[in-house]
Structure formats: C-alpha cells, structure tokens
Amino acid sequence: MWGGVTVSNATLHNMDEIERLGVMIGDEVIIRRAGDVIPKIVSVVLERRDPTQVSEITFPKQCPVCGSDVERSLLNRHSQSSTESKTSFGSIYRCVGRLACQAQVKQALIHFVSRRAMDIEGLGEKNIEQLVDRDLVKTPADLFRLTVNDFLSLDGFAEVSAEKLYKAIQSSKEVSLERFIYALGIPEVGEETARLLAVSLGSLSRIRTASAHLLIFLPEIGQEVASEIEHFMQDSHNATVIDALLSQGVTPSQTGIVDKRLQGQISLADVIKSLSIKAVGQTTAKRLANHFGSIEAFIKADKSHLSQLPNLSHAAQLALVKWLADDCAVQSALALNQQLIDFEMLEGSVEVTAEADTLPLADQTWVLTGSLETMTRDEAKQKLQHLGAKVSGSVSKNTDVVVAGPGAGSKLAKAESLGLKVLDEEAFVTLLNELA
Ligand SMILES: [Zn+2]
Numbered sequence: 001m002w003g004g005v006t007v008s009n010a011t012l013h014n015m016d017e018i019e020r021l022g023v024m025i026g027d028e029v030i031i032r033r034a035g036d037v038i039p040k041i042v043s044v045v046l047e048r049r050d051p052t053q054v055s056e057i058t059f060p061k062q063c064p065v066c067g068s069d070v071e072r073s074l075l076n077r078h079s080q081s082s083t084e085s086k087t088s089f090g091s092i093y094r095c096v097g098r099l100a101c102q103a104q105v106k107q108a109l110i111h112f113v114s115r116r117a118m119d120i121e122g123l124g125e126k127n128i129e130q131l132v133d134r135d136l137v138k139t140p141a142d143l144f145r146l147t148v149n150d151f152l153s154l155d156g157f158a159e160v161s162a163e164k165l166y167k168a169i170q171s172s173k174e175v176s177l178e179r180f181i182y183a184l185g186i187p188e189v190g191e192e193t194a195r196l197l198a199v200s201l202g203s204l205s206r207i208r209t210a211s212a213h214l215l216i217f218l219p220e221i222g223q224e225v226a227s228e229i230e231h232f233m234q235d236s237h238n239a240t241v242i243d244a245l246l247s248q249g250v251t252p253s254q255t256g257i258v259d260k261r262l263q264g265q266i267s268l269a270d271v272i273k274s275l276s277i278k279a280v281g282q283t284t285a286k287r288l289a290n291h292f293g294s295i296e297a298f299i300k301a302d303k304s305h306l307s308q309l310p311n312l313s314h315a316a317q318l319a320l321v322k323w324l325a326d327d328c329a330v331q332s333a334l335a336l337n338q339q340l341i342d343f344e345m346l347e348g349s350v351e352v353t354a355e356a357d358t359l360p361l362a363d364q365t366w367v368l369t370g371s372l373e374t375m376t377r378d379e380a381k382q383k384l385q386h387l388g389a390k391v392s393g394s395v396s397k398n399t400d401v402v403v404a405g406p407g408a409g410s411k412l413a414k415a416e417s418l419g420l421k422v423l424d425e426e427a428f429v430t431l432l433n434e435l436a
Contacts, residue, residue, distance in 0.1 A: 007031060010039040014091035015072075018057050026054040059093055066104075068097030073187075092187070098237050099139060106132050108185050112140045116191055117183035118172045122165040130154045140183070141244030143169055173250045177204060180252035184242070188228040196220060197229070200262055202255040206343060208233045208242065213274065213336040217266055217345065258343055264350035266340050271295060275333055278319035287311060288320075295337040299330050359388025360435045364400040366391050367415070370408030372425050380428075387435055395420070403428045 010031045012018050021044055023029060028048045033039040060070055073092040095101050109128045113120040120143070131137040136150055146169065151162035175183075181204075182194035189197070200218045201207050207229075215226035232238055272295075273285035280288070291309060292298040301324060306317050323329055340346035366389045368380055375383075380403065381391045395402060395414045402415040402422045415422050423431065 005033070007033060007039050010041050012041055015059060015093065016091045024049070024054040024056055026050075063095035063097055063101055063103070066095060066097040066101035068095050068101060070094065071096045098235075099241075102132055105138060109137065109140060109143070111185045112183045113143070113172075114183075117179055118175060119179070120165075120172045121168050122161065123169070126156075127154060127165075139241045139244065141241055141248050141250075144173070144245070144248035144250065173248075175250065175252050177202075177207075177252040177254050180204070180250070181207060184232070184238070186229055186232040188225045193221065193225060198254075200259045201343070202257045202259065204242075204252055204254060206258070208239075209339075210343075211336060211339055213332070214339050214343065214345075216274065217270070217340075218262070258345060262343075262345050264344065264347050266345045267347045268293070268295065268298075271333070271337055271340065271346070272298065274336070275323070275329070277316075277323045279313060279316040280319060284312065284316050295333060299324060299333065359386075362388035364389045365398055367393070367395050367399050367402045367411060368405075369395075369402060369411040370405030372403075372405045372428075374425065374429060383432055387432075 010029070012021075012023070021029075021041060023041065023044050026049075028045045030042045030045060031039045032042050062068065063070055070093050073094060095104060098104055106125075106128055109132065110125055112118055113123045113128070123143075128137075131143075131146075131150075131154070134153075136146065137143060146166070148159075148162045148166045151157045151165050152159070157165075176198070178191070178195040178198035181189065181197055182191050196219060197207050201210060210230070210233075212223070212226040212230040215221050215229055216223060221229075267289065269282070269286040269289035272280065272288050273282055287309070288298060292301065301320070303317075303321050306312060306320055309317075312320075337346065341349045344350045361384065366384050368377055368384075368391065371377075372380055384391050389400075392399065395411045395418070397418055399415065399418075399420055402411065402420055403425070404412045404415070404422050405425050412422065
C-alpha cells in the first residue's frame, strides 16, 4: 500500500536496466511512483537479500512460441567507419523466427490491418488468429489472396459479412505511402517516422534501397532508426513480403520526388562529417571538402598530402590516414556518395528545371499575325510558349509583342495604333535563336 494504492507491477524497462540494478528474482526493491505512470524500480535493498532465496533473471534463449533463437538487437550494425565505432548491443530481444513464428505473424497482421495502417475493417484479432491457425495466411500478402469462401469457412461469418470483408481488403489496396510503410511494422518506425520517410523520399523503391548512412540525413531520423529501416528492408523475408504485396495489387501512392527541402542540400562537407572519422568535425570536414572538392579526390589523399594541409590537427591527420586505409569504410563512403547523387540529394546533383517565372519571355503576351515562311503558326506558338510567353489571338493594350508576317491586316494596324512592339519574321527568328 502506498498513498492508498497497492502497487502490483513495476517496470524494469529492459535487460540493461535489470543488469544496472542488479535485481534478482525474490529481491526486495524500492519503487517510485510518479503520477499515473507505471511505477519504477529505483534500487534493490541488498541488506535484505537472502542469497538462498533469490535467483538470477535470465532471458529465454529460445522463443516460447516457435522455438527459434532469441537474438539481442544490434546498434551501429553497418557502421560507416569500422575503425572508429564498433558494434554494440541494443536493449531489445527478438525471436529470429519472423515468418516462421506464429506469434510474430499474428502480431504483424494485427498491426498491418489496424486503423492507422491499412485500415481493413472487420478483420479483428480473432479472425486473424483463425486465419493463421488454419494456415490460410502466413504473411500480410496472403490476405489479398483470400476469397469470400475462405471467410465463410471461419467461425462467425455469413454471406454478407464475408462479402464485406473481402471488399474491405480489396479496397485497401489503394493506400498512401506513409500508411503502407507504417503497416509494414518496421521496428522503431511509428506513424510519424513513416510519414517523414514517405514525404522525404517520395517513393517506395527509394525507401527500400536507402542505406542507413543516407537515412540519417533525413529530418529526425537517428542512427538507431536508420539502422532498423535498412536492416528491415535488406532482410530477404521482408523483401519477399513487400514484393508479394505489390504483385497482389497493393499500390502505395507516391509523389516520386525527393522532398524539395532535401534536393541538392547535402554538401561534400556534410558527407565527410557523416563518416564519423575521429577528430573530424564540422570545421575540419568543411576544410577537407573545400580542399579536395570531390569524394573521389578525398579518398585518394595520402599521408604526405594530408600533412601539407594547413590547420589540420595531428589527431585528425592520424585518424584520416587510418580511415583511408580501411577499404571497407572507403567503399561505404563512395556508395553513400553515389546514392546521394542517385536520390538528387547531393549538392549539384539536381538537374535544374526551368520554372515558369524564370523563362525569358515569362509574363509576356505575344500575338502572331500574317503568314510565316520558316515555320508554321503552330510551331511559332509552341516556341514562344516554351520560352514562357502567352500567345493570344487578339491585339490589345496588354499585348507585349506582335509578330507580323506578309498579309498581316487589322491586327498589325491595331498594334501600330497602340504603339506596340512589332517584329517581322527575320527579327522574330533572330530573337528565338538568341533565347534558345
Ligand atoms: Zn518465435
């Protein structure tokens, strides 16, 4: 009893916390309760521990449902600079059984169909349990193969409800990219991260192929989340499921373009800084980028070259020499650079498409009258439009230029009376050539 409340559960968070506290089964502990949150174990009362009455907390080595191994999550799995950061363990334990593990398949399906994900109404937990237990569904893609008869074979379905569920599943195929990504159930990827991925990269294929190194350039995506996304997408089971979903006709809507705020925004200095080379921070990365100008030149730098660089600390120099000798790190940096180019995120990699208001004849209204010898009226019109001009059929005080060929009549007269600029064909063609 505490403040009128009997505390029966307290959180231990994860294995790291258990190790930090050194808590054992049978221990007496101090707990803290703040507001409505789950009470927390603060410390173990060691003086009251009876060694004969306590036992160590161990995590299962095998999944209690499918018997597959239980594996501890890894951090920095694909660390860019293998010379500097090493693989460390995360705090999450997972059954490696994935699709072979019915417990995981059920949870994945429950999440997949949920309201904020694929939003398939009428497919509750009980139905999913039945579908999985009867081997009708092994992956989310299997849902789209189910027929009205399959539903009729389950408990509690009649013609109308089976028909309705079938339709709900089929109509969920048109889905936004962010919902689709969220529905996949990538660890650490909630709705907000799914939205950021969809908006930032604009296409499923980019999200599927993006390396963790590239992903950390996206807003609010840290190392751990980036690793989880890459790991999930590179997993062959997951890739198979995504391919199957697509071939079942699931079509996530995509803009196809990388967010404008990311286009051409990553500089060489950003890339070098992201390589986590010891003693190479923002300032040094900038100096190196300015000096070498390209990743290709940078990776060819040798010791003597680096020693000639002014303002480069000895520590940075040593770390760079070590890094440059690590072929794996260098290849990984080249791959990152290439992907940033492919995604048009690297500075200078974006093809500048002329916007309407930057075209030479933007905001001008032109009128064509009379006949032209070197091109048809339509061709002339098209050329003008490509240069940003509006082409009008009648002359007014809002007209900027009139092109008058032989046979021009009242339009030319009106243009002259309004004092507008008039070009003959020769002057018009000369101008087109200048602007082309
Ligand atoms: Zn399992």
